[in-house]
Amino acid sequence: MSSVPHQVLRITAKDEAQLALIKDMEEMVHLQLDFWRGVTDVATPVDVRVPFHSLQSVKRHLESLELEYLVMIQDLQVMLDEEKLEMESAARVAEPRNTESFDFSRYHTISEIYSFQDMLVAENPNLVSKIVIGQSYQGRPLNVLKFSTGGTNRPAIWIDTGIHSREWVTQASGTWFAKKIASDYGRDSALTAILDKMDIFVEIVTNPDGFYFTHNSNRMWRKTRKPNPGSSCVGVDPNRNWDAGFGGAGASGNPCSETYRGEKAHSEPEVKSIVDFVKSHGNFKAFVSIHSYSQMLLYPYGYTTTPVKDQAELHNLANKAITDLASLYGTRYRYGSIINTIYQASGGTIDWTYNQGIKYSYTFELRDTGRYGFILPANQIIPTAQETWLALMAIMDHTFKNPY
Amino acid sequence: MIWTVSTFCSHLFCYINATLTGGAFPFLRSFTPVVFSSIVVLQPPAMSPSIIIVLAVLTGVTGSPSVATSPAAVDATAHPNSVVEETEIFGWQVSVEKEAEEDAMATGELNPNHYPAQRAAKVVQHYLNVQYGSPFRLFGLHKVHSGNAEDVADSGRKYQLEISVQEIINNTTEKCSAELLFGRAGEQRSSQVQVSCEELLKTSTDAQEDALFRKYQMNQSLLSAENLPDSYGHMEPDHQPLWHLGIVASSSVMLKESTENTLYNMAQVANIIQLASDNKQVKFDCHVLLHEMVSQEIIHWKLLFTWSPPDGVKVLQMEKLPHCHDCKVPPNTN
Numbered sequence: 001m002s003s004v005p006h007q008v009l010r011i012t013a014k015d016e017a018q019l020a021l022i023k024d025m026e027e028m029v030h031l032q033l034d035f036w037r038g039v040t041d042v043a044t045p046v047d048v049r050v051p052f053h054s055l056q057s058v059k060r061h062l063e064s065l066e067l068e069y070l071v072m073i074q075d076l077q078v079m080l081d082e083e084k085l086e087m088e089s090a091a092r093v094a095e096p097r098n099t100e101s102f103d104f105s106r107y108h109t110i111s112e113i114y115s116f117q118d119m120l121v122a123e124n125p126n127l128v129s130k131i132v133i134g135q136s137y138q139g140r141p142l143n144v145l146k147f148s149t150g151g152t153n154r155p156a157i158w159i160d161t162g163i164h165s166r167e168w169v170t171q172a173s174g175t176w177f178a179k180k181i182a183s184d185y186g187r188d189s190a191l192t193a194i195l196d197k198m199d200i201f202v203e204i205v206t207n208p209d210g211f212y213f214t215h216n217s218n219r220m221w222r223k224t225r226k227p228n229p230g231s232s233c234v235g236v237d238p239n240r241n242w243d244a245g246f247g248g249a250g251a252s253g254n255p256c257s258e259t260y261r262g263e264k265a266h267s268e269p270e271v272k273s274i275v276d277f278v279k280s281h282g283n284f285k286a287f288v289s290i291h292s293y294s295q296m297l298l299y300p301y302g303y304t305t306t307p308v309k310d311q312a313e314l315h316n317l318a319n320k321a322i323t324d325l326a327s328l329y330g331t332r333y334r335y336g337s338i339i340n341t342i343y344q345a346s347g348g349t350i351d352w353t354y355n356q357g358i359k360y361s362y363t364f365e366l367r368d369t370g371r372y373g374f375i376l377p378a379n380q381i382i383p384t385a386q387e388t389w390l391a392l393m394a395i396m397d398h399t400f401k402n403p404y
Numbered sequence: 405m406i407w408t409v410s411t412f413c414s415h416l417f418c419y420i421n422a423t424l425t426g427g428a429f430p431f432l433r434s435f436t437p438v439v440f441s442s443i444v445v446l447q448p449p450a451m452s453p454s455i456i457i458v459l460a461v462l463t464g465v466t467g468s469p470s471v472a473t474s475p476a477a478v479d480a481t482a483h484p485n486s487v488v489e490e491t492e493i494f495g496w497q498v499s500v501e502k503e504a505e506e507d508a509m510a511t512g513e514l515n516p517n518h519y520p521a522q523r524a525a526k527v528v529q530h531y532l533n534v535q536y537g538s539p540f541r542l543f544g545l546h547k548v549h550s551g552n553a554e555d556v557a558d559s560g561r562k563y564q565l566e567i568s569v570q571e572i573i574n575n576t577t578e579k580c581s582a583e584l585l586f587g588r589a590g591e592q593r594s595s596q597v598q599v600s601c602e603e604l605l606k607t608s609t610d611a612q613e614d615a616l617f618r619k620y621q622m623n624q625s626l627l628s629a630e631n632l633p634d635s636y637g638h639m640e641p642d643h644q645p646l647w648h649l650g651i652v653a654s655s656s657v658m659l660k661e662s663t664e665n666t667l668y669n670m671a672q673v674a675n676i677i678q679l680a681s682d683n684k685q686v687k688f689d690c691h692v693l694l695h696e697m698v699s700q701e702i703i704h705w706k707l708l709f710t711w712s713p714p715d716g717v718k719v720l721q722m723e724k725l726p727h728c729h730d731c732k733v734p735p736n737t738n
Binding site for chain 2: 106107168214215219220222232233234237252256257258259294332334335336340341342343369370371372373374375376377378379380
């Protein structure tokens with residue numbers, strides 16, 4: 001095909017007479033029409049590819065006969081070129097067959113991450129298992145990877161990423177962390193010591209409905225995708241839906257708001273599943289919920305200025321963690337309580353977990369500080385994950401060495 | 405609503421900032437700080453383009469600020485629904501959000517790592533980008549060293565900050581002292597900023613800017629681009645200057661919209677198209693997504709702006725688009 005714009009027209013006949021007129025056009029060989037969908041009946045429109053040189057005459061002809069048409073495809077060549085590019089790039093990025101060939105330096109779809117999880121379990125059957133703790137509103141499984149070397153209900157560490165779906169560097173980092181844990185067990189002495197006595201749970205796609213929506217509709221979507229009765233606005237902020245200061249200042253009562261708390265605490269299945277899991281497990285000692293962006297390490301509270309009982313210890317540990325983080329690439333983090341460092345926020349995850357008695361409750365805000373924000377370039381995924389890992393190790397190590 | 409960013413201030417005590425291309429610097433008079441709080445007086449060295457912007461605004465400071473720092477009990481829900489009022493100050497039409505209630509705000513010595521100083525410092529960043537930003541010069545906040553806040557009777561709240569800013573493209577860091585005044589709640593006034601930095605424009609961008617300007621002027625077809633950056637943080641190298649222009653133009657909006665209860669960053673340039681214009685500048689229409697951190701909202705704005713190396717970015721029109729809950733951004737709506 002030449003590089004001039006061929007168009008595809010959709011012609012609609014009003015009656016049998018008009019339909020016959022369209023049929024006549026099939027005989028006009030000089031127009032070189034290519035009927036993609038030929039003449040059948042009045043109810044069914046006719047689609048025809050019109051070469052560039054015939055466009056003017058065809059349109060004039062249709063207009064003179066008062067035949068209704070619309071331009072379905074403005075420039076066929078452009079569309080075909082784009083499709084070709086898409087197929088080529090998809091072919092280049094074939095599905096990885098194991099976690100070694102998984103490209104951690106790219107952003108992945110939910111199905112790619114779910115496949116990764118299954119592969120990781122299959123490759124490390126003695127260390128990794130997958131637990132489905134519930135279902136999202138739209139019925140997607142809420143998958144948690146459990147890293148355990150045995151025992152029964154060992155003291156445990158929780159890490160979640162992607163509770164806010166637009167924070168893509170977090171799901172990408174969570175994927176990297178999962179691989180890191182599986183790889184480093186038996187190789188890194190600090191991690192091995194931890195895993196010999198404690199379990200680690202990682203939920204990578206904590207808000208799968210939102211995540212899917214960011215891939216297919218709106219890259220900036222934050223909340224869940226549950227409709228709100230009586231409102232045209234969808235979704236609840238899963239980090240305002242926990243039962244800690246629920247209903248107070250620091251969240252919105254408006255369903256259209258990005259910080260809508262929901263009708264009641266734990267109304268969102270994505271949140272309730274974690275609540276139920278943590279309560280029935282009963283032996284979590286550290287809980288880390290990962291967000292982006294701002295480059296901060298935060299401890300409770302967000303809903304009140306009252307300092308937590310363990311403020312001094314959490315503050316010092318945060319200092320150690322961000323110092324370790326900075327040692328890799330010089331990335332500067334601030335740290336402190338949520339309410340002092342970033343803003344007042346009620347119904348937040350780690351306020352609830354802390355009040356459950358999980359002392360080492362932390363929230364990360366990963367890279368960057370606003371230049372790219374949520375759309376962090378993919379080439380920063382691995383550096384972000386690597387430096388954050390050092391901070392996580394500091395927290396996990398301290399948790400391990402300070403049982404309570 | 406038309407709002408022009410221009411070399412500012414026709415008030416008696418105000419001064420036009422020095423031009424970016426060096427040359428002779430006007431002599432600045434000093435003022436005794438009897439009526440006005442602090443006015444920075446600097447005699448810049450002959451050849452170095454240090455920039456001093458003086459905007460004397462403040463009436464007498466009374467009372468002694470309290471030493472204790474009390475964290476602000478900010479109601480994050482109040483923010484998006486605040487009432488907006490308009491007044492005119494020094495020839496600028498300005499707007500301010502009226503807070504639902506007068507909260508106890510952090511006063512006195514500020515913790516530089518806590519949000520009050522950080523939010524104020526971000527406003528200084530927006531100001532610097534409005535004044536000096538270009539496709540080859542962009543500022544980011546690097547660090548807040550210290551800060552102080554106090555109530556100013558009848559005017560609002562005044563912040564004094566020692567910060568470091570980073571010029572992102574050439575990766576240089578610079579220390580600055582800044583003062584800003586957030587308008588009194590209920591009055592329509594955008595934050596008023598004065599900044600003095602040691603050597604803010606140390607790297608010359610003249611050659612690059614001239615080359616790019618010529619290229620844009622001589623385009624066979626007008627430029628357009630969308631989703632800068634795209635979902636994966638990527639953009640074509642040719643589109644980077646357009647992204648930077650979008651950031652600079654957005655900084656006018658972010659400066660105007662900022663209060664003590666907001667923190668703005670530009671999230672994305674949804675689309676940007678070059679419009680026909682005369683030879684003196686190039687003109688663009690763009691649709692940008694701003695991210696406001698406290699409410700976590702994505703706010704859509706349309707901007708019409710010009711750029712030329714001598715005049716920098718000038719925003720001719722800005723229009724806030726209606727809140728769109730489930731929307732996809734349509735490409736190049738014109």
